[in-house]
Amino acid sequence: MIQRPVFLIGFMGSGKTTWGKKLANALELPFVDLDHEIVDCIGMSIPEYFAQHGEEKFREIEREVLQKQHGKASIISTGGGTPCYFDNMEWLLNNGTVLYLKHSPKSLWNRLSQSDVNKRPALKGFTGEELLQFIESKLEERSPFYDKAHILVDQINTPLEDLVSLVK
Numbered sequence: 001m002i003q004r005p006v007f008l009i010g011f012m013g014s015g016k017t018t019w020g021k022k023l024a025n026a027l028e029l030p031f032v033d034l035d036h037e038i039v040d041c042i043g044m045s046i047p048e049y050f051a052q053h054g055e056e057k058f059r060e061i062e063r064e065v066l067q068k069q070h071g072k073a074s075i076i077s078t079g080g081g082t083p084c085y086f087d088n089m090e091w092l093l094n095n096g097t098v099l100y101l102k103h104s105p106k107s108l109w110n111r112l113s114q115s116d117v118n119k120r121p122a123l124k125g126f127t128g129e130e131l132l133q134f135i136e137s138k139l140e141e142r143s144p145f146y147d148k149a150h151i152l153v154d155q156i157n158t159p160l161e162d163l164v165s166l167v168k
């Protein structure tokens with residue numbers, strides 16, 4: 001019986017929202033997308049907020065919105081940077097089960113190359129080889145946080161039933 005949140009963490013494009021929805025459905029729990037909660041709170045899109053107020057302010061809002069998720073039995077997809085600022089990773093570990101969807105830089109590159117990079121200001125508009133280099137260095141910087149997760153899933157094709165039994 002799940003009594004606390006299950007937090008999905010991982011780099012942009014790792015499938016946190018897609019898997020979060022599937023897990024929530026399978027476990028009959030509410031699904032929360034932290035980015036959507038932030039958008040509701042700031043009243044504009046994340047790229048607009050970055051442009052108007054900067055990343056530092058965004059991280060403060062992100063922390064506040066994250067901490068509101070305390071104590072709810074739910075599946076929560078976080079933003080790619082969420083675990084890597086302030087003491088957010090410790091907070092996540094202390095307040096729920098943390099599942100890291102791990103991918104290689106190449107896999108992330110393939111996935112992100114098919115998405116609109118402008119929707120993710122943290123990608124700074126990079127495309128092609130520059131995007132791959134950016135992913136490699138950002139992932140290296142963020143991995144020490146991600147790697148602290150309680151559960152690590154590094155098989156892209158992990159069946160849903162396996163994920164369900166991992167978090168149960």
Ligand code: S3P
Pocket residue numbers: 010011012013016035046078079080081082119120121122
């Ligand atoms: C960010 C990832 C985004 C969003 C914001 C910053 C990041 O979420 O929170 O644009 O720094 O990695 P996704 O991982 O859902 O794209």
